[in-house]
Amino acid sequence: MATGEVAMSREETEAFKVLVKNTLERRLFYIPSYKIYGGVAGFYDYGPWGCQVETNVLNLWRQHFVMEEDMWEIRCPCVTPEVVLKASGHVDKFTDLMVKDEKLGSCFRADHLLKDFLTKALEEFEEIKREREAAPGVAAQVVVEKKDKKKVAEKKRELLTPEKKREMQADLAGLDEFSGPELGAKIKAYGIKSPESGNDLSDPYPFNLMFSTQIGPTGTLQGYMRPETAQGIFVNFRDLYYESGNRLPFAAAQIGSAYRNEIAPRQGPMRVREFTMAEIEHFVNPDDKSHPKFKNVADLEIYLFPRAEQTALESHVKMRIGDAVEKGIVDNETLGYFIARTYLFLTKLGINKNRLRFRQHLANEMAHYAQDCWDAEIECSYGWFECVGCADRSAYDLKAHTAKSGHELTAYEKFDEPKDEMKLTIVPNKKVLGKEFRKDQKILSESLEAMTREEALALKAELEEKEKVTYKVCTTGQEFQLTKDMVAISEKLEKSHGRNFTPSVIEPSFGIGRIMYCLYEHCFYTRPAVPGEPTTTVFRFPPIVAPVKCTVFPLMQREVLNAKAKKMSNGLTRAGVSNKLDITGRSIGKRYARTDEVGIPFAITVDFDEGVTVRERDSKQQVRISDVDVVDLVRDLANGSMVWEDVTAKYKLVTVTESEADS
Structure with missing residues (x-):
């Protein structure tokens, strides 16, 4: 659990995960695809609220990166000819290690099986350790559960010594470094079986994650659904360089769908087969990776998880990004700058800064061509999950496409x-x-x-x-x-x-779906019941990413109030403020609860008096304001140029409770 957070037990974490999942599906943030036909693992539809959250996240991403960093944005096809992905190395190397159930043929990702086993074993060790401290004399043990199709066998307790614990921690920290044979040996050593049947597993073998297709009616031109959006930027380098005045540095960005044929996507919306990526390729002289705006972020304190701490089995550390670059922990200023900008983007979205860290790739984990790599990992109910990759990819990609295409993808430097x-x-x-x-x-x-x-x-x-x-x-x-x-x-x-010369590239790569799911969990809470009101679930989205900024309610079902509410909604729409008009006739308390549950931050209630009431979601505070001023007020709240504290300082609070408003 993150620094400053109260640790939840495994049972509490699972219950929280189920509650969030049920709320997201019930309120149509996302829906399992093809549900009426039984669904297909790894595919999800975004419902109305999910689409609007994604739109707002991507709009903020464009503002934060493309506009503020003066980048070019391009859009390339999802279907990519084989020759492009052959040059980039994806055809030969874009693989994960897979194991099969020896009897049933079910497939599993080998490293995930080992990770799940180690994580569970270490969690159980900590639970039993807490029990022992609460009741002295109880031996430190770990529960190993063996499951089959029909029943759960008797729990067998095995002593987990401190030495065994350290070995497990080391294996968990170095998971990405294992080769196929090493991973297979670990699975056998820990006695890991098929999670579905308890059968033996095969030795790990590579599986290419790309979806293949044929281009054209003859089927002779091999293609793939792109596994990332970056290659489209690299192959357009010459034109983008020319449009940039033949000057470095410059950056190009692309937002779009990517496709990976995941072996066993069993982690809900965190591991899917089609997803939205937002990637940046920042081209820079390899001899000068300084950044003119680095001083603006140098004092930012961020949780970093460098190699040294990982190999020593220690935790992440809080550090100034300026110190990390100066000490050589982060390789260069430009990479450090984008790590800092990524941190600012994620926290502005609503990601809890105490549950966000940047983990450095271990030496054997990093691609052979990479200079340095850091993953933005966000803690959620699935554990610490990679959501953004920030990498210095050196000059590998442009050199690879130069060699394969015969076209020079280089820049010119005048002495x-x-x-x-x-x-x-x-x-x-x-x-x-x-x-x-x-x-x-x-x-x-x-x-x-x-x-x-x-x-x-x-x-x-x-x-x-x-x-x-x-x-x-x-x-x-x-x-x-x-x-x-x-x-x-x-x-x-x-x-x-x-x-x-061939430029180097610094690449921040964002998995938008993963970021959104972590945002849902970080913004989700259960509002305690108070007299006269039921317990409700709420998403406390920041206004800038909330799916809709405001709801408009008539206090009761009267034609004159409905007309006033419609006029107010139209005014908000003309001002560019997304809003929902609700004239269903439900009680005002129930309407507030429904909009709170999908994270709408503000509600306007019209009644027979002059002016309207504006309510804020999290505090449930209300102020009275004139019809003339309300549109500008909500617009300023929605775009972040004003906060609720500014409103309460200017306008008098209304003290009527929501249960009283229904009477």
Whole structure:
């Protein structure tokens, strides 16, 4: 449990999760897809309230990042040709390790089985430890439950020693570092069986998570549903760089759907097969990763979970982001800046800052090309869950697409003073190549000209040793037999006024659905019953992300009041304030309760007197205000330029209770 929070038992956590889930589904924030046909795991529909929350979250994301950081926004197709994802490495490496029930064939994600087992065992150890402290003399034990289809077998208690506990903690901390064989050995060592049947499990093996498809009627062009939105930005780098005045740094952003064929999505809306991503690619000179606005966030204190604390089995620590960069814990200013901006975005949404941390990837967990990676993890009833990834991906992506496409995705830097540099020249002999390879001359020439310095010098050395050399064009897979007279490769010292280089990229990548679910849990509470009023559940969304900003009620069913309420609603709509008109005739208390439950922060009640009553959701305070002023007031509250305390300082509170209002 997070710092400053009261820990809940496992039973309390599960009960809370069920209550939130039931409320979200009952009020149509989200709905299991294809429910009338039995549903399909990993797919959810967003209902009316969920759609509006997502729209508000994405609008705030655009404001916070795209507009305030002066980024370009683009939109690319969801269907991606295989060649693009082959270059990025997704075709070969975008896999998770899977195990199968040896008898039933059910599939499970191997690391999740191990994580769930270790987490449960350690939680039970802590519970029994608390029991022992409350009743001295009771041995510290852990309960291991074995389940089958029909019944729960007798509970078997095994002593969990401090040494065993430390071993489990170490395995949990290093979970992402295990190879397939290591993961399989751990599953066997802990005696983990199929959670559905108790049967033995297979050894882990890789499963590619991408959905495949064919492009066009012939089925010859292989494609995939994109597993992320980033590749669309990388392949458009040249045009975006030109539109940026051929200057670095610049950033591009994309919001859209991504698809991953999850092995066993058993964590509700936190692990789904289709989801919304919002990604930023910030292109920067690899020799200068400073950020001009870093000083604006340097004093921000954030919970960080660096590698050192993870390997030492310690907890996350609170630290100034400026100190983290200065000490080299966070690799550079630009990465630190986006970590800080991500923190500000999430807390502005309504994420509890005490249940938010940034965890650094362990050395073996990080991609081979990455400079540094941090995940924004939010604590919810499913545990600490990655919701945002902030990575310095170095120059890997642009280099990979340059090599595969034959098009240079580079930037140019002009030197202040000319420099002596070795310049590489590659000149394909197109006449000889054309005579020998005819129609393939063009693609071969372009591939030769796109070689890196290392590739070109290696080919030159090989041609000097052998009569013929086999050369493979990476974009098509074609192989050609080259001779020395087909290409001239040379280096000479020249005065250079600038250089071409491949930019590095800093990438913050946001899983919008996960953020929204954590927001639901962090904003959810049960309002205690008071005399005359029932117990109610409430979402305390900040006004900026609330699905609707205001409801408008006539105090009772009278045509004159209904007309006044409709006029008020129309005025709010014209002012750009989303609102709901409720003239159902229910009691005012029940209408307040229904709107509180979906998180609407303000309610306007019209009656026979001059002016209207404005009510605030969480305090249930009400003020009286004129018809003329109310639209501007609610608009300012909704966009955050005014808070409720400003209202109560200006207007007199109305002391009528909600139960009295119904009488």
